[in-house]
Amino acid sequence: MAHRVRLLWTQHAVHHSSQDYNIITAIRFGPLESVWSLLAHLPMLLIGFPPELIFFGIIVVLAYQTWLHTELVDKLGPLEWVLNTPSHHRVHHGCDQKYLDKNYAGILIVWDRMFGSFQEEEETPSYGLTTYFNSKNPIKVWFSEFPDLWRNLKSSKSIAEVFGYLFKPPGWKAK
Structure with missing residues (x-):
């Protein structure tokens, strides 16, 4: 949802803002992204899932996704059909038009294949956001999406x- 709801994108864009693609990119998060994660998992808690199981699931997904942030691993043969791999996740981080809004998978890429959001890595993507942003200052990075949102509002x-x-996707404009 963080790719399709602009308010959530203000935090998730931090993860996508790096023009480098490496293990550090995996741990770049907006300061309020954990609040969204808590709210997103609250319904599971309310219907009776044990908090320990929810926390374990979050840790498994984050651990799995960490190793995906590398250019050192090439394609992984038949695993590419089922699992999210570094190749698939590089596409997800690409800011090239054909790579935008593709390969959302956490662990299983089959969902992207089923729902039409899959894109094969055809060449190394350009990384970063569609609008140029390059700062190492964490405060600027954390809040980089807010000025445009504020202007729009x-x-x-x-x-x-x-x-x-x-609440519409990033880039939405009033008619």
């Missing part, structure tokens, strides 16, 4: 536009 002419800028 100020220019809104209706509540519907406000909701559009907050």
Whole structure:
């Protein structure tokens, strides 16, 4: 959802903002991304999943996804059909038009194949955001998406536009 809801993207963009693709990119998170994670997992807790199981699941996914952030591992043969691999995840981090909004998988790439969001890595992607941003200052990186969001909200002419800028995908514009 963090790719499809702009308010959530303000935090997840931190992870995608690096123009380098390495293990450090795996641990770049916005300061409020953990709040979203808590809210996203709350329904599981409310319907009775044990907190330890939820926490274990989060750790497994994060651990698995950490090793995906490398250019050192090439394609992995038949595993590419089922699992999210470094090749698939490089596509996910690409800011090239054909790589945008592709390969959302956490662990299993079969979901992207089923739902039409799969893209094979055809050449090494360009990494980073679609708008140029290059800063090593964590405060600037953490809050880099807010100025444009604020400008859009100020220019809104209706509540519907406000909701559009907050909850529609990044790049959404009022008509």
